[in-house]
Amino acid sequence: MTRPSGPHFSPDEIDAWLAGTLALEWQQHLDRCQDCLEWARAEREIVDQVSALPLLSPAADFADRVMASVAVPDPFAIRSLQATRRRLFATRRSLAVAASVTILLLGSMAGSIAWTLANQDTLASLGGWLMIQGGQAAWLGLRGLASNVIEQPWYDGLRSLANHPVRLALASAMASLAYLGGVFTLRRLLALPTQQVAHAGM
Amino acid sequence: MTSGRTEWASLSDQEVVLLARSGQEAAYRELIRRYERPVFALLFRMVRDRELAEDLAQETFVKALNAIDSYRPEFKFSSWIFKIGNNAAIDHLRRRELDTLSLDGSPHAETPEAMQATALQIGARQESPLDTVEAKELGGAIEAAIGALRPEYRSCILLRHVEGRPYEEIAEMLNLPLGTVKTYIHRARNELRQSLAHLKE
Numbered sequence: 001m002t003r004p005s006g007p008h009f010s011p012d013e014i015d016a017w018l019a020g021t022l023a024l025e026w027q028q029h030l031d032r033c034q035d036c037l038e039w040a041r042a043e044r045e046i047v048d049q050v051s052a053l054p055l056l057s058p059a060a061d062f063a064d065r066v067m068a069s070v071a072v073p074d075p076f077a078i079r080s081l082q083a084t085r086r087r088l089f090a091t092r093r094s095l096a097v098a099a100s101v102t103i104l105l106l107g108s109m110a111g112s113i114a115w116t117l118a119n120q121d122t123l124a125s126l127g128g129w130l131m132i133q134g135g136q137a138a139w140l141g142l143r144g145l146a147s148n149v150i151e152q153p154w155y156d157g158l159r160s161l162a163n164h165p166v167r168l169a170l171a172s173a174m175a176s177l178a179y180l181g182g183v184f185t186l187r188r189l190l191a192l193p194t195q196q197v198a199h200a201g202m
Numbered sequence: 203m204t205s206g207r208t209e210w211a212s213l214s215d216q217e218v219v220l221l222a223r224s225g226q227e228a229a230y231r232e233l234i235r236r237y238e239r240p241v242f243a244l245l246f247r248m249v250r251d252r253e254l255a256e257d258l259a260q261e262t263f264v265k266a267l268n269a270i271d272s273y274r275p276e277f278k279f280s281s282w283i284f285k286i287g288n289n290a291a292i293d294h295l296r297r298r299e300l301d302t303l304s305l306d307g308s309p310h311a312e313t314p315e316a317m318q319a320t321a322l323q324i325g326a327r328q329e330s331p332l333d334t335v336e337a338k339e340l341g342g343a344i345e346a347a348i349g350a351l352r353p354e355y356r357s358c359i360l361l362r363h364v365e366g367r368p369y370e371e372i373a374e375m376l377n378l379p380l381g382t383v384k385t386y387i388h389r390a391r392n393e394l395r396q397s398l399a400h401l402k403e
Contacts, residue, residue, distance in 0.1 A: 011388040046394050049344045050363040058242040058256050063234045066263040067227070075225035086268070 009036040014043050215279035222270050230267055237280065238263070241287045244360055248291035250349050258294060262287040278371065285375040288357050295353045347397035355390035362387050 221229035246255035
């Protein structure tokens, strides 16, 4: 065996040789180069020794100890709530933020209750004023709606219908029939199929 | 039981993860069963202390399984769990390195007695029966040589040649460029060869 000129093995060629994917020209080089062959064999010896290391096992109760600290999600709980809860308790920082927001909310609620109890007269007068204003606004709205309806071209026809009870009853009956027909059709359309679907039983 | 095991065996990691996410405790146990040995073996060889390796492996699984919703199925579950385990080991080794940096005792010691008590005792350590068992478990020359490698080299060589992971996956797991992983493994093999040659002499 001689020492050929040209480049020698690099770690990439060693890896290829170990994996059995060395290119033909490098294989020919290996047949001629004692240095590269020795290096490759030494690498294989190391890799063989490392690969042969035994797989070690943890203690027999390892899985139980892990499971004691794992929060298995409740299949019946809402996933988003679980995810939120896990995120909240994930780090100290997120826990601190959650606690701060809770304290802020509870504090503002307590402050609101305390202020309400201390200022009942003010609240009562404010409530009365709001009721009056609300009532006036509602009355104005109703009047506006009524005058708008009266101005409509179909209003006279509707009024004359109200003056003839038989025609009114007939129109009401036809409207009720149309409504019932619509509901029945909609129920038929939305009903679940009673026939078995091919993949449903899997 | 056997048929149950067979049913689990036919499922991919991703499918088992989906069942775990739906709240099946058996799926969690299946993931532990699949990876407890390789993860523990990696950690044991990284920290060379059985009790500590079990603690780190437990920490790894608890962290991974409690965050199972954040696992992305387009990646291998094995990569994910090895990545968490390796990070736990590297973090521990870095902390230990900081703690044992001073031969004169802990930097937090305030009295001479405390300095004395926390000083690193080179060569004075008595081997306990547990240590003897561990020494037998990791007793081979190759194990000793791996234990003497830099932690980064150790992770790479163990993942490559014990776990049989491809270079690309190791690079992804360890957040390292592919070329760096190849270099680490090459250097690790070199160092192992030198160590073992030295032992042979």
